Amino acid sequence: MAEPDFEAQLTRLYNEAPSFPDAELFAAQVGASLDRGWAMRRVLIGGAGVAAGLIAAFQLVTTRFSAELQTLSHNGTRDLSADVDKAMTKFSQITATPASVEALWLAAGLALLALGFAVTRMMEDF
């Protein structure tokens, strides 16, 4: 037989995919792996969003306290509990002002939105 003829036949034989009795199971396994990977990614993205929201909220709050925290660090451990009490009092004062309360609520709202987004996506996946 001529070589090109045989090579063409060989290519044709290779192109005939065997039929596996568990073909559907294999496809399902790949699908399940894809779903797992996707769900994990969503959780990570959602988690990152929540963490970012919380960090943002923390930053909003702590910037208000920077001066007080500096004072606290200068004073050191001399009278830590008294300083903490003072800081808590300051915190209460700050949260009592309308602008600060708005900022806190905004940050909390953002964190909740991120959490809600993550939960919704997870529910879509499962």
Place this chain on the structure above:
Amino acid sequence: MDRLPTGHDVELAALAAAGDRRAYGELVRRHGSAIRGLLRRMGADSAAADDIAQDAFLAGFEQVADYRGEGAFGGWIKRIAARLYLRKVKRDTRVIFTDEAQDGDDPSALNESRTGARIDLDEALKALSKGERLCVSLCYGGDWSHAEVAEALAIPIGTVKSHVKRGLDKLRAKLAPQTEGARREAHG
């Protein structure tokens, strides 16, 4: 109930690139057996072939946006699978390119619904050394050029050509009666 996605492979791949896992699942259904079969023919045992095929499809999903439809999707995913298998083979270099007797594959997974042609090819491949089998399968099953095989295996192109030639000689001896018969049928 949602209908299963249908359409051409290129359309399904575009949907998959947009995140549609069901469309990609249909591509897996269409091409899964071809990939599993190719990996077995390249020399992977059944379990390894299925693992690599699965990894190839998962990697394919990550890269499916790169598939522009220039060639067949089947060929594209075959390349990914072949590369994954070669990576595994290269970790165990003594397996390749020695003319040791061929280890027995596990043909049981193919037994249930074989045609005569497939029996002959799968049986005939057992007569080849692992290196010959790999080179022949990459060239004729994966549509790789000799140069591509040489580069992927980091061996001289002359070595690839001699493996292919020896492999073809063995396959011809095993398959000749069948392919002659098929040719006669085709010509009436």
